[in-house]
Amino acid sequence: MTEDARTAGLRAQVAELMPQAKSDLAQLVSFKSVADPRQFPPEECDRAAQWVADAFAAAGLTTVGLHETPDGSTAVVASRPAPAGAPTVLLYCHYDVQPPMDEGAWRTPPWELTERDGRWYGRGSADCKGNIVMHLTALRALGPDLPLGVTLVAEGSEEQGTGGLERFVEAGPDLLRADAIVIGDCGNFAAGVPTLTETLRGNVNVVVTIETLAGPLHSGMFGGPAPDALAALIQVLASLRDKRGDTTIDGLPNDQVWPGVQYPSEQFHADAGVLRDVELTGAGTVADMLWARPALTVLGIDAPPVVGSAAAVPAIARARLNLRIPPGTDPAQAYRALVDHLDAHTPWRAKVTIELEGMGAPFRSRTGGPARAAMEAALAASYGRPATTQGQGGSIPLCNVFSATYPDAEIMLLGVEEPKCLIHAPNESVDPKEIEHMALAEALFLATYAG
Numbered sequence: 001m002t003e004d005a006r007t008a009g010l011r012a013q014v015a016e017l018m019p020q021a022k023s024d025l026a027q028l029v030s031f032k033s034v035a036d037p038r039q040f041p042p043e044e045c046d047r048a049a050q051w052v053a054d055a056f057a058a059a060g061l062t063t064v065g066l067h068e069t070p071d072g073s074t075a076v077v078a079s080r081p082a083p084a085g086a087p088t089v090l091l092y093c094h095y096d097v098q099p100p101m102d103e104g105a106w107r108t109p110p111w112e113l114t115e116r117d118g119r120w121y122g123r124g125s126a127d128c129k130g131n132i133v134m135h136l137t138a139l140r141a142l143g144p145d146l147p148l149g150v151t152l153v154a155e156g157s158e159e160q161g162t163g164g165l166e167r168f169v170e171a172g173p174d175l176l177r178a179d180a181i182v183i184g185d186c187g188n189f190a191a192g193v194p195t196l197t198e199t200l201r202g203n204v205n206v207v208v209t210i211e212t213l214a215g216p217l218h219s220g221m222f223g224g225p226a227p228d229a230l231a232a233l234i235q236v237l238a239s240l241r242d243k244r245g246d247t248t249i250d251g252l253p254n255d256q257v258w259p260g261v262q263y264p265s266e267q268f269h270a271d272a273g274v275l276r277d278v279e280l281t282g283a284g285t286v287a288d289m290l291w292a293r294p295a296l297t298v299l300g301i302d303a304p305p306v307v308g309s310a311a312a313v314p315a316i317a318r319a320r321l322n323l324r325i326p327p328g329t330d331p332a333q334a335y336r337a338l339v340d341h342l343d344a345h346t347p348w349r350a351k352v353t354i355e356l357e358g359m360g361a362p363f364r365s366r367t368g369g370p371a372r373a374a375m376e377a378a379l380a381a382s383y384g385r386p387a388t389t390q391g392q393g394g395s396i397p398l399c400n401v402f403s404a405t406y407p408d409a410e411i412m413l414l415g416v417e418e419p420k421c422l423i424h425a426p427n428e429s430v431d432p433k434e435i436e437h438m439a440l441a442e443a444l445f446l447a448t449y450a451g
């Protein structure tokens with residue numbers, strides 16, 4: 001079957017725009033836009049925000065502004081009004097990134113977009129700067145005469161979970177009001193397999209601190225009877241998973257089943273880079289564990305580092321915990337269960353303090369509307385195969401705010417982040433073919449949704 005003229009024309013346009021997409025992504029990746037002033041100067045985020053504003057203005061959006069959100073970060077909003085009677089589409093992305101973590105584990109410099117074996121490496125190359133470039137390339141391919149209204153919002157603190165844009169939307173819902181919302185912070189089940197993400201897990205983040213002594217003590221003179229804060233923390237943390245690796249928080253179900261597409265375990269093994277002979281965790285299937293059940297991860301531990309540690313019994317130890325919860329689980333209830341569990345499993349009546357960092361509800365997107373139909377057709381035309389659906393383990397609390405604020409809007413989650421991207425880990429990368437295909441799909445969607 002030959003392609004219609006519009007699809008063929010846009011496909012050629014997008015292909016021609018790919019060198020510019022690469023240089024844009026290189027520029028974006030060079031900004032160390034980690035929205036945590038304790039780690040990186042805030043100017044890095046400011047420069048990224050300004051770059052995004054300028055780029056979308058140049059791509060034909062007419063009203064462009066930098067808006068301070070209640071958490072002190074900056075959201076870029078750029079829009080072009082809808083012609084009379086036409087719908088408006090909101091394109092979402094974020095320009096802040098996760099810290100690079102262990103820079104020594106990177107095979108290429110994290111802040112320098114580097115091509116290796118056909119992929120482009122760098123922090124944020126996929127999450128979410130690759131999606132910024134996807135939106136940008138789609139708009140450039142269409143040119144300024146759009147048949148519908150478009151609003152672009154680029155959030156500045158998504159990875160911090162501080163809820164800036166959520167409160168910004170609630171405080172002034174008119175600025176981002178739209179008939180369809182494209183959340184460009186997801187991706188395909190695998191490269192080349194067009195996929196809409198239907199559900200998201202929610203999350204609860206806490207920091208737990210355990211204190212036992214007025215100060216560290218000589219482990220020879222005091223070790224044994226002296227209550228060791230780090231040993232207590234290790235006991236508590238060990239209680240959060242069973243031998244198989246299932247998350248075991250008292251009062252929180254952990255036996256749900258994912259009804260949709262299954263994720264073959266060999267594929268997951270490869271996608272996740274699980275070391276040879278190392279087993280996957282949990283009693284369920286990969287899809288059950290990833291999309292339908294809770295998962296507890298210890299994100300960080302404050303304890304004496306190996307180099308520089310003394311022969312001393314630690315007096316204090318801290319851990320940062322991240323609990324992912326599936327659709328159907330209430331975050332406040334999950335938080336309560338986690339706190340009760342941590343309290344109940346702390347040994348020796350050690351002093352335990354639990355701080356809530358943030359939480360977000362799980363999400364399920366609506367199906368059956370005109371935007372969804374147009375997007376499915378656009379994805380199929382771009383990739384030459386029908387679109388499929390998946391769940392996602394990550395959470396985007398903003399989706400719940402959008403669905404509560406704009407109850408009639410169709411929310412769709414997609415993007416360039418497939419499993420090989422290793423988002424949030426060292427050696428993050430993006431497949432440029434995904435940027436090309438997804439930008440084409442988005443351009444086709446914007447061209448056809450207005451009818």
Ligand SMILES: [Zn+2]
Nearest residue numbers: 127128158185
């Ligand atoms: Zn992201």
